[in-house]
Amino acid sequence: MAGEIAIVTIDPETGDVELDLKGFHGKGCHAVQESITKALGGDVTATKQKPEYHELPTKTTCITR
């Protein structure tokens, strides 16, 4: 089992909401952000982990003559 953390920060002066999903590695990250944004009527700032890019192995071509 692994854990994914979501941090919600609310400014008590304004009631503005920030959503930190950097500790979230699951595929549903975007869905979570979207459902929170929809639930609060669009007033949410979200930060997410940058997608990890893996270098694809170079394709080798064999040429036989």
Place this chain on the structure above:
Amino acid sequence: MSEYRKNITRCKDKEVLIDALVEMGYRREHIEYHEVPQQLFDWHGQPTCYLDSTGDKAQIIVRRQHVGGAANDLGFKLDPVTKCFDAIISQYDSGKHNQKWLSGLKTSYSAKRVKKELAKNGFKYLGQEMVNGKIQIKYLKMTATF
């Protein structure tokens, strides 16, 4: 002055809004909810019609005797277009229900609404703390790894 003014909110969830009002100090049993909007009354007990010529009405109401001395009813009326509950606050009560109070209500509503939404997504509440003057709430979702 008993004149009512409309304050636009983004509160769509009536149960969460009622819970937020409880957190703001109103007792649950003093908060009325009506499917059909009901008439609001001023401090004399007279029906008002400042925002609506047929009478100022709201679905969520805290009656004046629970708001404070010489207060008017406090209401939240569903806007059929935005689907949000607008706060109907009298000019007299805008000293108590001022911008700071509305921000507190928004904060409480947002915290509760986010908690409800994250629970639907399988997150568990871990706790909250104040960080640099802001409320920081942590949630955890356990996922299976293979």
